[in-house]
Amino acid sequence: MGTPWDELTLTFSRTSMFPFFDIAHYVVSVMALKQQPGAAAVAWQNPLSSWFTAMLHCFGGGILSCILLAEPPLRFLTNHTHILLASSIWYIIFFCPCDLVSQGYSYLPVQLLAAGMKEVTRTWKIVGGVTHANSYYKNGWLVMIAIGWARGAGGSIITTFEQLVKGDWKPKGDEWLKMSHTAKITLLGSVMFTFQHTDHLGISKHNLMFLYTIFLVTIKVTMMITKSPLVPLAPLEDILSRMLFGWQQQIPSCEKKTETRPASNGPCSSASEAPVDAADDAKKKYAED
Amino acid sequence: MGTPWDELTLTFSRTSMFPFFDIAHYVVSVMALKQQPGAAAVAWQNPLSSWFTAMLHCFGGGILSCILLAEPPLRFLTNHTHILLASSIWYIIFFCPCDLVSQGYSYLPVQLLAAGMKEVTRTWKIVGGVTHANSYYKNGWLVMIAIGWARGAGGSIITTFEQLVKGDWKPKGDEWLKMSHTAKITLLGSVMFTFQHTDHLGISKHNLMFLYTIFLVTIKVTMMITKSPLVPLAPLEDILSRMLFGWQQQIPSCEKKTETRPASNGPCSSASEAPVDAADDAKKKYAED
Amino acid sequence: MGTPWDELTLTFSRTSMFPFFDIAHYVVSVMALKQQPGAAAVAWQNPLSSWFTAMLHCFGGGILSCILLAEPPLRFLTNHTHILLASSIWYIIFFCPCDLVSQGYSYLPVQLLAAGMKEVTRTWKIVGGVTHANSYYKNGWLVMIAIGWARGAGGSIITTFEQLVKGDWKPKGDEWLKMSHTAKITLLGSVMFTFQHTDHLGISKHNLMFLYTIFLVTIKVTMMITKSPLVPLAPLEDILSRMLFGWQQQIPSCEKKTETRPASNGPCSSASEAPVDAADDAKKKYAED
Numbered sequence: 080m081g082t083p084w085d086e087l088t089l090t091f092s093r094t095s096m097f098p099f100f101d102i103a104h105y106v107v108s109v110m111a112l113k114q115q116p117g118a119a120a121v122a123w124q125n126p127l128s129s130w131f132t133a134m135l136h137c138f139g140g141g142i143l144s145c146i147l148l149a150e151p152p153l154r155f156l157t158n159h160t161h162i163l164l165a166s167s168i169w170y171i172i173f174f175c176p177c178d179l180v181s182q183g184y185s186y187l188p189v190q191l192l193a194a195g196m197k198e199v200t201r202t203w204k205i206v207g208g209v210t211h212a213n214s215y216y217k218n219g220w221l222v223m224i225a226i227g228w229a230r231g232a233g234g235s236i237i238t239t240f241e242q243l244v245k246g247d248w249k250p251k252g253d254e255w256l257k258m259s260h261t262a263k264i265t266l267l268g269s270v271m272f273t274f275q276h277t278d279h280l281g282i283s284k285h286n287l288m289f290l291y292t293i294f295l296v297t298i299k300v301t302m303m304i305t306k307s308p309l310v311p312l313a314p315l316e317d318i319l320s321r322m323l324f325g326w327q328q329q330i331p332s333c334e335k336k337t338e339t340r341p342a343s344n345g346p347c348s349s350a351s352e353a354p355v356d357a358a359d360d361a362k363k364k365y366a367e368d
Numbered sequence: 369m370g371t372p373w374d375e376l377t378l379t380f381s382r383t384s385m386f387p388f389f390d391i392a393h394y395v396v397s398v399m400a401l402k403q404q405p406g407a408a409a410v411a412w413q414n415p416l417s418s419w420f421t422a423m424l425h426c427f428g429g430g431i432l433s434c435i436l437l438a439e440p441p442l443r444f445l446t447n448h449t450h451i452l453l454a455s456s457i458w459y460i461i462f463f464c465p466c467d468l469v470s471q472g473y474s475y476l477p478v479q480l481l482a483a484g485m486k487e488v489t490r491t492w493k494i495v496g497g498v499t500h501a502n503s504y505y506k507n508g509w510l511v512m513i514a515i516g517w518a519r520g521a522g523g524s525i526i527t528t529f530e531q532l533v534k535g536d537w538k539p540k541g542d543e544w545l546k547m548s549h550t551a552k553i554t555l556l557g558s559v560m561f562t563f564q565h566t567d568h569l570g571i572s573k574h575n576l577m578f579l580y581t582i583f584l585v586t587i588k589v590t591m592m593i594t595k596s597p598l599v600p601l602a603p604l605e606d607i608l609s610r611m612l613f614g615w616q617q618q619i620p621s622c623e624k625k626t627e628t629r630p631a632s633n634g635p636c637s638s639a640s641e642a643p644v645d646a647a648d649d650a651k652k653k654y655a656e657d
Numbered sequence: 658m659g660t661p662w663d664e665l666t667l668t669f670s671r672t673s674m675f676p677f678f679d680i681a682h683y684v685v686s687v688m689a690l691k692q693q694p695g696a697a698a699v700a701w702q703n704p705l706s707s708w709f710t711a712m713l714h715c716f717g718g719g720i721l722s723c724i725l726l727a728e729p730p731l732r733f734l735t736n737h738t739h740i741l742l743a744s745s746i747w748y749i750i751f752f753c754p755c756d757l758v759s760q761g762y763s764y765l766p767v768q769l770l771a772a773g774m775k776e777v778t779r780t781w782k783i784v785g786g787v788t789h790a791n792s793y794y795k796n797g798w799l800v801m802i803a804i805g806w807a808r809g810a811g812g813s814i815i816t817t818f819e820q821l822v823k824g825d826w827k828p829k830g831d832e833w834l835k836m837s838h839t840a841k842i843t844l845l846g847s848v849m850f851t852f853q854h855t856d857h858l859g860i861s862k863h864n865l866m867f868l869y870t871i872f873l874v875t876i877k878v879t880m881m882i883t884k885s886p887l888v889p890l891a892p893l894e895d896i897l898s899r900m901l902f903g904w905q906q907q908i909p910s911c912e913k914k915t916e917t918r919p920a921s922n923g924p925c926s927s928a929s930e931a932p933v934d935a936a937d938d939a940k941k942k943y944a945e946d
Binding site for chain 1: 435436437438504505507508510511514515529532547609612613
């Protein structure tokens with residue numbers, strides 16, 4: 080890697096997220112909230128509740144990582160600048176006359192730009208989470224991965240839980256199983272930055288940040304243009320699952336044993352819920368075909 | 369303000385809540401619990417669970433503020449005097465032979481006295497919360513407002529969440545939107561005491577405490593006598609909402625746009641809220657595009 | 658108590674839980690998870706989610722006590738040895754070809770051994786929780802009892818809550834009322850160890866640990882052999898409830914007053930839920946007959 084490249088990545092890794100990238104993040108988050116059914120009506124009925132939900136959408140990741148590290152979940156309220164910024168964006172998006180913002184946001188290039196800048200903030204959040212967790216637990220690399228992940232992709236968990244409590248959303252049994260591609264990519268990034276932080280990765284942090292950000296933005300933009308759920312990690316997942324769990328699939332006969340086991344041995348009440356079990360079996364079979 | 373007035377308010381602001389006002393607070397809270405359908409039956413079937421719920425009703429605000437500040441939620445258990453007091457009141461109210469307490473409590477004057485004294489404790493809780501939050505974050509006036517609010521009116525949130533987890537209560541989508549009058553008034557008080565604490569209000573704390581308490585008690589008693597949900601903050605709310613959100617309502621045509629906008633720009637269908645799950649699924653699909 | 662007895666109990670109380678007893682605890686917990694309907698299918702569809710659930714089953718008690726004491730809930734991730742141990746057990750149990758482990762576990766003697774060793778770890782957890790809570794609050798014996806209880810039997814609460822959030826489990830109103838025998842016995846043990854810790858019990862800790870463990874194991878094994886829910890604490894509960902709440906049952910006429918009170922005095926919305934109330938009444942009546 081030559082000096083100009085290093086200079087480039089260093090300058091990039093020193094870019095301040097405030098204000099422009101943060102603004103993009105807030106805009107994307109609040110627009111996602113507004114596009115939920117009934118959100119606009121709620122904003123008119125009870126602005127306070129809508130504002131609170133918007134804050135959860137904007138700062139959810141930080142709140143989750145605070146909860147996981149037993150720090151005050153309200154701490155995000157102390158950064159008055161960010162709160163003011165997010166609040167004004169919420170106000171403009173929800174109450175702008177004739178809904179100009181939404182109209183402007185409905186153009187694809189604008190969405191691409193905003194989404195791309197939001198992805199940049201994701202890298203910064205992951206790095207911040209990993210470093211922050213490391214300040215708690217020197218060698219707790221599992222915690223570092225978890226916190227980096229929570230900061231980067233935890234907002235969706237918080238907002239889903241809020242919808243659950245509000246009753247807007249009824250979970251099905253396998254709802255939480257499907258990780259979104261964002262969550263998967265964030266997890267990958269969190270793992271990489273953690274290993275980089277513990278010097279198990281032979282790459283400097285600013286280089287990794289640059290490459291990972293480009294990776295994030297490329298994927299996001301590609302997914303938004305070609306409206307197909309492109310799965311960049313599919314091969315990786317495939318290899319992993321083949322390595323870890325694949326070799327048992329040579330023995331289908333044992334599968335059934337696995338499933339029928341609960342019915343036979345003792346303390347589980349699988350008899351009553353046999354249909355569910357069967358349904359899951361079927362689903363699994365299809366999923367693996 | 370003359371010296372006698374100052375003396376009066378000072379003496380008032382130095383009144384100790386323990387034992388009498390706290391007793392009134394516990395009595396009102398436990399009676400509210402007992403008047404829930406089936407609560408008495410629960411107390412007979414499983415006294416421990418009923419006792420736990422009663423403690424949540426009595427100390428819910430403190431627990432919520434502890435959670436929000438990442439303090440041990442169990443800390444309220446360390447104040448043995450209060451626990452003992454609340455427990456004995458719970459025991460007397462639920463298990464007093466011939467239910468004498470409930471009969472005595474059914475007389476309006478008794479209820480008025482108890483409710484009025486409970487409102488007095490609310491002021492003390494708000495002030496305590498604001499001061500406590502200020503000891504964490506010097507200038508975090510948003511946190512101060514939130515903690516004062518949580519201490520003053522957070523009990524209902526805790527108990528609602530407990531009912532939600534217990535399955536006694538199914539939330540509708542707009543259930544959490546409607547703030548009770550108590551919550552609104554407590555929020556107003558929390559804001560006032562926060563600004564007083566940060567010296568943005570030209571009034572001494574004891575005077576504000578005195579006036580706000582009188583305000584609280586008057587409203588509460590009036591609402592209990594004239595069984596009508598008198599809304600003392602309606603004009604204030606009206607002015608605020610007119611100032612903040614009213615001026616868009618001159619443009620009804622945009623209203624529709626605001627409402628129909630989500631339907632048109634992609635991932636949601638505000639028109640058809642009935643199949644929420646379908647909408648969510650769709651959103652998931654599109655969100656990854 | 659002679660010297661050999663003291664030596665025996667001392668040696669026992671100094672036994673290290675790691676690795677064998679911990680392994681037994683993990684095996685029992687993960688098998689309990691696997692015997693839930695559909696768990697095996699989930700493990701194939703989304704190993705990460707299954708692994709997370711398994712960790713909750715293995716470390717739930719510690720997580721709950723961390724939450725209650727406002728410590729980082731993720732701290733259990735810092736003990737890499739235990740995580741590695743639990744993860745490999747999860748992997749073997751769920752992905753062992755031809756499901757050998759489950760087959761081996763299906764033999765009663767193996768189950769008895771594992772369950773017995775798991776009960777031993779329960780004693781250690783209770784003692785650890787009580788001591789840990791005491792390091793926070795010197796005289797907070799209520800907190801000590803609660804934390805000891807949470808460590809010993811809190812795993813089920815965490816996993817139930819997880820199922821609730823996942824939507825696998827819908828709570829009925831009286832679901833949380835029924836304490837399992839394990840929870841009751843753990844509560845008893847937590848109370849005893851707390852009083853022993855505060856020197857209100859004239860017995861040395863190692864003796865109490867020895868006797869309580871034998872008590873736990875005996876009950877567990879007996880309950881597993883004679884598949885009847887033997888209730889060792891029934892007499893104790895009976896005496897207690899008779900002492901505390903029994904004497905009112907002499908006056909059935911007052912019961913009705915208790916129940917009809919809510920309908921008559923004011924602020925409770927018992928009218929809408931009259932059927933529920935009536936149902937509860939009936940249930941209660943039968944329960945008391």
